[in-house]
Structures are given as C-alpha cells and as structure tokens.
Amino acid sequence: MKRTIKKNPAEAEPARQLALHVDTVIHQTPFWASHAGDQDDIILSTRIRLARNLAGIPFPTIARREELDTVVERIGNACKSIRMLQPALTVDIRQCKTLISKALVERRLISPVFAESSSAGIAVIDESEQLSIMVNEEDHLRLQSIQPGLSLQEAWRQISRLDDELSEQVEYAFSDKFGYLTACPTNTGTGMRASILIHLPALSILEQVDQAIKELAPSELAIRGFYGEGTDIIGNIYQVSNQLTLGRTEAAIISRLEVIAYKFLDLERNARDKLLHIHRVRLEDEVFRALGILQAARVLSSAELMKHLSMVRLGNELNLIQEIDHRILNELMIFTQPAHLQLLHENITDPESRDVLRARLVREKLAG
Amino acid sequence: MKSESVCQACGINPAAVFINTSDAGEKMQLCVSCAQKKQEESTMGLQEFFEKASMTILGPEAKQKPEEESEPKACTQCGLTLQDFEKLGLIGCPTCYKVFEQELSELLKRIHGSFKHIGSRPRPRRVFASTPDIAALRAELHQAIEQENFERAAEFRDLIRDLEREQHRSEDSNRVIT
Ligand SMILES: [Zn+2]
Ligand SMILES: [Zn+2]
Numbered sequence: 001m002k003r004t005i006k007k008n009p010a011e012a013e014p015a016r017q018l019a020l021h022v023d024t025v026i027h028q029t030p031f032w033a034s035h036a037g038d039q040d041d042i043i044l045s046t047r048i049r050l051a052r053n054l055a056g057i058p059f060p061t062i063a064r065r066e067e068l069d070t071v072v073e074r075i076g077n078a079c080k081s082i083r084m085l086q087p088a089l090t091v092d093i094r095q096c097k098t099l100i101s102k103a104l105v106e107r108r109l110i111s112p113v114f115a116e117s118s119s120a121g122i123a124v125i126d127e128s129e130q131l132s133i134m135v136n137e138e139d140h141l142r143l144q145s146i147q148p149g150l151s152l153q154e155a156w157r158q159i160s161r162l163d164d165e166l167s168e169q170v171e172y173a174f175s176d177k178f179g180y181l182t183a184c185p186t187n188t189g190t191g192m193r194a195s196i197l198i199h200l201p202a203l204s205i206l207e208q209v210d211q212a213i214k215e216l217a218p219s220e221l222a223i224r225g226f227y228g229e230g231t232d233i234i235g236n237i238y239q240v241s242n243q244l245t246l247g248r249t250e251a252a253i254i255s256r257l258e259v260i261a262y263k264f265l266d267l268e269r270n271a272r273d274k275l276l277h278i279h280r281v282r283l284e285d286e287v288f289r290a291l292g293i294l295q296a297a298r299v300l301s302s303a304e305l306m307k308h309l310s311m312v313r314l315g316n317e318l319n320l321i322q323e324i325d326h327r328i329l330n331e332l333m334i335f336t337q338p339a340h341l342q343l344l345h346e347n348i349t350d351p352e353s354r355d356v357l358r359a360r361l362v363r364e365k366l367a368g
Numbered sequence: 369m370k371s372e373s374v375c376q377a378c379g380i381n382p383a384a385v386f387i388n389t390s391d392a393g394e395k396m397q398l399c400v401s402c403a404q405k406k407q408e409e410s411t412m413g414l415q416e417f418f419e420k421a422s423m424t425i426l427g428p429e430a431k432q433k434p435e436e437e438s439e440p441k442a443c444t445q446c447g448l449t450l451q452d453f454e455k456l457g458l459i460g461c462p463t464c465y466k467v468f469e470q471e472l473s474e475l476l477k478r479i480h481g482s483f484k485h486i487g488s489r490p491r492p493r494r495v496f497a498s499t500p501d502i503a504a505l506r507a508e509l510h511q512a513i514e515q516e517n518f519e520r521a522a523e524f525r526d527l528i529r530d531l532e533r534e535q536h537r538s539e540d541s542n543r544v545i546t
Binding site for chain 1: 445446448456457458459460461462465466469472473475476479480481482483484485486487488489490491527530
C-alpha cells in the first residue's frame with residue numbers, strides 16, 4: 001500500500017512523539033497480514049489473549065482513580081524493561097484522538113469498549129503488532145498475540161513468554177483453587193481466549209456454513225463475526241474461539257480449538273473441490289463477477305468490498321485468476337476500513353467520499 | 369465448609385434455584401430442570417413464580433439470610449455484595465474470590481463445569497498442566513469419603529477423572545507447550 005497510502009504531509013509534523021509513533025503503526029502492514037502462515041489459504045489469523053489482574057487492587061470497573069493510575073504506572077514501567085516490547089507504541093487511551101483509537105480497533109489491537117474508555121488506561125503495542133496489551137479494560141491486563149494463519153502454538157509461545165516476563169515484575173491476582181482471578185467469571189482460571197479467523201467462501205456458496213457450524217462447534221466453542229462479540233459475519237469470515245477457561249489446561253484448550261480448526265479446513269477444502277469439479281461455471285461466475293465489480297466500481301461500501309473480496313480471495317487460492325499477492329488482499333481489508341481511510345487521506349469527511357476513495361484504492365490495487 | 373446442595377426433587381443435580389414453596393415459608397432447593405417442571409405444574413403465573421423463586425445465578429446463599437440480619441455479606445476489600453455482583457455482572461476485586469468462595473465455586477462450576485484451575489501458574493511457580501497435583505486431590509477425596517461427605521467426594525472423583533482425561537489428551541497431542 002506504500003504507493004497509495006502516503007503520509008499526509010499536514011499530519012507528518014505533529015510535535016509530540018506519541019503521534020509519530022501512532023502514525024507509524026497506522027501506516028504499516030501488521031505482521032499477521034504480511035507474513036505467510038500455516039493454512040493461510042483458509043485461516044487468516046490466530047489470536048490468543050490472556051486476562052490478568054494485579055494482586056490487591058480492585059478490578060477496573062470499580063477501582064478508584066488512584067488505583068487505576070497505580071496499575072497504569074506499574075504495568076507501564078514493567079513493559080519498559082521487557083525486550084519483546086522494544087520498541088513499543090504506548091497509547092494513552094484518554095488522550096488518544098477518536099479516529100486513532102478507532103483505527104486501533106480496526107486493527108484488532110484494542111477493543112471497541114476500551115477505545116471509548118474515559119478512565120486511566122493505556123495500550124502497549126509492539127512494533128510488529130504481534131503483541132499488544134490493554135491496561136484497565138475489563139481487567140487490569142489483557143495480553144494478546146496475533147499470528148498469521150493457523151498458529152496457535154506460536155501465539156501461545158509468545159503470549160506465554162510475555163506473561164512470564166510480566167509476572168516477574170508485578171504480582172498477579174492468582175489463587176490455587178480458581179487460577180487467575182478475573183473481573184468476569186467467564187474468564188476465571190486460565191483467563192485465556194484463543195481464536196482463529198477462518199474464511200469459508202466455498203461452504204457459503206454451497207450454503208453449508210450453518211450446517212458445518214452446527215456439526216463442528218461443540219457448546220464449548222463460540223462462533224462470531226470478524227470484530228468479535230456481537231458483530232456481523234462479513235466477507236464469509238468467522239471467528240471461532242473457546243468459551244470455557246476453568247478446569248482445563250491451556251494445552252487442552254488449544255488442542256481442542258486446533259482439532260475443530262482442522263475439521264473446518266477439511267469441510268472448506270471439500271467444498272472448494274466440489275465447486276471446482278462439479279460447479280465450476282458457477283464458481284467462476286462468482287469469482288469473476290466479484291473481480292469485475294472491484295476493478296470497475298466507483299463507489300464501494302465496506303460491506304460490499306468484503307463480500308466481493310471474499311470471492312476474489314477464493315479465486316486467487318484456487319488459481320482461477322491471475323495471482324494476486326496475499327498481502328495485497330489483506331492490506332485491502334485493513335486500509336479501507338473507515339477510520340483508516342479517514343486518517344490516511346485528506347478531505348475525507350463523509351461516508352460517501354469514503355466509499356468513492358475506497359473504490360479508487362481497490363481499483364488501483366486490483367488493476368487487471 | 370458447606371457442601372454443595374443437591375436438588376431436593378431429583379437428588380441428582382446441584383441445586384441452582386431456591387424456592388419458597390408456600391406462604392408458610394417452606395423452602396425447596398431445586399436444580400434448574402426440576403424448577404422448570406415445578407413451574408409448569410404450578411398454577412402460579414410466571415411472574416409470581418419468579419417472585420417466589422429467588423432465582424439467582426448465585427444459588428440459594430444470597431437469599432437465605434434470616435431477616436433480622438440486615439447487613440448483607442460484603443467483600444472486606446471492595447465492599448461488593450452479591451446483589452451488586454448480580455447487577456454488575458462482574459466481580460469487584462481479588463478478595464471477593466475469598467469472601468464469596470462458596471458462592472463463586474457454585475457459579476464457576478455452573479459456567480465451566482469445574483471450579484478447579486489446572487492450567488498454568490505465575491512465575492516462579494509456573495508448571496505446565498501435564499503435572500497437576502492429582503495425589504493431593506485423591507487425599508481430599510478419601511477424606512471426604514471418611515467424613516461421609518459424599519457430594520463432595522463425587523466432586524473430587526469427577527475432578528480427578530477430568531484431570532486424568534486432560535493429561536491423556538495433552539500426552540496424545542504431544543504439544544510443544546513448555
Ligand atoms: Zn433436580
Ligand atoms: Zn472485593
């Protein structure tokens with residue numbers, strides 16, 4: 001995206017260092033989107049987050065202002081000496097411009113609730129966006145690792161290391177019986193939520209997604225939209241995650257999710273085969289129509305882009321169209337989101353001009 | 369320590385609902401499914417039913433207090449009461465887990481099917497869950513049997529079984545988690 005998404009010169013010179021750092025992050029392609037990963041023809045990314053709290057301090061929802069400040073200070077200091085987080089972007093969520101916090105949500109680095117928080121809180125994000133921390137969201141700490149493709153083991157390795165390093169510097173609220181103590185009882189125990197983003201266009205064309213979900217997802221797993229809880233399914237992308245956190249080991253939670261991931265992969269691959277060999281014309285029609293729209297449209301909403309991008313991605317994976325770099329498809333998803341468009345381009349003030357700009361960026365990237 | 373109550377109707381499931389069955393103040397502890405059956409049998413309207421049944425995710429404890437005890441149990445650190453918790457949906461602080469250990473055990477068991485953490489631990493005590501302390505749990509199991517506390521014994525039995533299953537699973541998958 002380097003050519004189309006240039007730094008806005010007017011914004012390149014703000015005096016504060018913070019803004020410069022944010023700028024760098026907002027312009028870059030995150031690690032998960034720019035690197036190859038296992039099974040990344042179907043699984044976009046893997047994420048693991050851990051909920052942690054400091055011993056002896058009330059959880060953020062009821063903590064007093066001084067207590068919240070203490071948490072920010074302690075974690076902020078601890079982060080400074082953790083090598084995995086060097087260099088890092090630290091964002092003070094209260095001082096952060098709305099557009100920037102929205103862009104961080106679009107990058108799945110912070111939660112929508114945290115973006116709107118008006119109490120003391122910071123986000124710490126490592127250079128490559130593989131690791132990030134929210135301080136004083138629902139819990140004192142939410143640690144997260146995002147990896148490309150299906151990489152639960154790598155995500156766990158990283159987040160576990162970060163967790164270890166932090167726990168050497170701050171004392172966690174932990175009990176032998178209940179494990180890590182969290183504000184919400186649905187997180188108590190391991191405090192772990194592991195999830196994958198899985199792209200199921202072939203099952204969708206064959207109208208078999210609901211059935212697959214019903215068969216595969218035991219009650220222990222949750223299936224949600226792209227941005228997590230309470231969000232719509234867009235672009236045939238589903239988030240599959242564990243629900244239960246207590247009475248199971250992290251290894252068991254990960255293994256179970258992995259097993260289910262492989263079952264989804266099998267179903268989607270079978271569906272892709274079926275389309276290729278039995279419904280080829282229909283498949284090609286879907287793919288080329290989508291590509292045609294993306295190459296020609298002059299006005300493009302986010303939802304419409306995601307819908308057609310899903311078919312183009314499918315056609316790309318099945319070698320039906322001239323190869324498009326994976327990275328470009330991922331970047332289109334990231335940089336055409338509303339806050340990104342508004343931050344990275346001048347004169348974008350209303351949704352309509354956003355849709356026009358989005359269409360232009362997509363045309364440039366997918367020019368035939 | 370109070371053992372977990374069992375449904376008075378079926379004698380199998382843990383009691384989740386505490387119901388005033390008559391104006392004379394008779395009380396019954398029922399599991400969710402028996403409570404539903406009871407409600408269907410009942411001639412009471414739904415609203416009346418729920419007014420009489422102190423249906424709370426925290427089980428009977430919250431509403432079982434004698435009336436003269438006006439101050440509800442509150443967390444010694446943050447002051448949270450069970451009523452606050454029900455409203456907020458969130459626990460107040462780490463100490464709440466001690467103050468409301470019994471209630472939260474029941475709640476956590478209902479949510480997760482377990483109230484015992486077997487996962488990782490903070491450093492320097494971090495060990496990976498392939499070595500949970502089953503021996504200690506077995507000792508507790510025997511103790512519960514000796515005390516003829518069979519409900520608790522059943523819980524330990526299930527927990528040990530789950531742990532052993534988890535271990536096999538981790539060994540089978542031979543994950544690189546270290
Ligand atoms: Zn019953
Ligand atoms: Zn408390």
